[in-house]
Amino acid sequence: MAVSTSTFGIVILIYLMVIFYLGWLGYKRTCKDDDYMVAGRKIHPFILALSYGATFISTAAIVGFGGVAGSLGMGLLWLVFMNIFVGIFIAFAIFGPKTRRIGQNLSAVTFPELLGKRFESRFIQGFSGALIGVFMPLYAGIVLIGAARFIETALGVHYDIAVLIFTIIVAAYVITGGLIAVMYTDALQGFLMFIGMGILLVFTYRILGGINQAHQSLTELGHLVPQALVQGGHQGWTMMPELGSPIWWTMVSTIILGVGIGVLAQPQLAVRFMTVESDKSFNRAIFVGGPFILMMAGVAYITGALSNVYFFENFGQIALEIAGGNTDLIIPMYINNAMPDAFVILFMLVLLAASMSTLSSQYHTMGTSIGHDFYRGYLLSGKAGRTVNITRLGIAVTILISVIFAYFLPISIIARATAIFFGLCAAAFLPIYAGALFWKRMTREGAIAGLIVGTLSSLFWLTFVHAANAVPLGISEFIFSTETVITGTWTLVDPILIATPLAAIAAIVVSLITEPPSDEHLEWCYGKS
Structure with missing residues (x-):
């Protein structure tokens, strides 16, 4: 079933008018780098919570992980617990205040700059910026896929056209309005979501006969789990x-821990x-972010x-059979088949909002990482001067790369690519980010060691061990004539459980054997004790 194109066109036109108005407000209030980079440091807590939540939860969660739940079952609800406990409570109560104070003391306007200034290292700032600029387009690409797949199934629009149109809309207000525009639009989109x-x-629950009946029926379908999944350990939804x-x-190492812990270093x-x-x-x-994530x-x-x-x-x-084996199509097909036409239009807006809020933040982050951190912070050695235009160029380039990913990535990739990026961020950034906030003894050399080792x-x-990624990539097979260089259970263990501890150990050991930061620098970072 496809919704009325004309009806949807009217609704989306109204929605876009509001979005572009908020983007225009952001543009008008963007007068200096601080406005473009960190929204002038005056955002309301309600806007913060909705913007953070809307950025965190994208079509990767709704379409990608919702589809994975259609395949693997409700065990994914443990990820919801991690999202709230780690991604909201620990993030806001523990990491947030320290990040705000140190960022303000150091006049840092990006995440890589915060790390670079805390450890007095242009290399850390430049390397972090480059890492984000290179790998975040993969994450942006799969968010694009989530939105485009729903547009494709709901309106009958060709997938390639859906990707292109959607990208142009998001790019228009991100490039011009900066983080103020991003956070304003995020708040509206979060409310719609x-x-x-x-x-x-x-x-x-109404369609399926109520809460108890729906869950009982799902339990009774356990005998229909495909044999391949049963052999892999599936015991019912x-x-x-x-x-x-x-x-x-x-489920546990890649999805629940990979995404649940990786959020702290996004x-x-x-x-x-x-x-x-x-x-x-x-x-x-x-108190806003917790219920929002829940x-x-x-629900997804x-x-x-x-x-x-x-x-x-x-x-x-079952869902996986209806979707032809592509988990990324389960949620779109369910919505379009089970829900009334009016709700399909509303949910289209929900997915557009989820995609736009996350993509706008990703594009802004990629642009600032390239323009402010890599170009100015590393290549120009931190020389003064506005970098907004370079940042906007960086946004445009990374948008193009993410669109290319959206065209060529394989099916059922959304959840896996999300976990890959979250895991990489956890390994590379989390140990030194935590050290920057909570351990004054961490040194520049220790942070560099942790960043590189992670x-x-x-x-x-x-590339060479985790079978779920190493086998499709084929690099290990090409170089060593074997799908993975290690066999057995290790090939099932997600990189986050290996690389993050290694990075932490490297950062700690090297910090303990190198000269500690000066008292003057620590006072600049943390303020007077």
């Missing part, structure tokens, strides 16, 4: 996979901590799993 997901939850099985390792999220005026803002933001991620995963009941009762097939070990494990 919350309303839409709430309605989806109510409709789903309302049960966790068999302990230690390949699917268990994928540059596009950490920079939001530097946009508020006081530490009190974070306490207020927790509604966004929780519940709906994805329960779609099996709907498809079996109406078409005699990056290289994560990429090595992805």
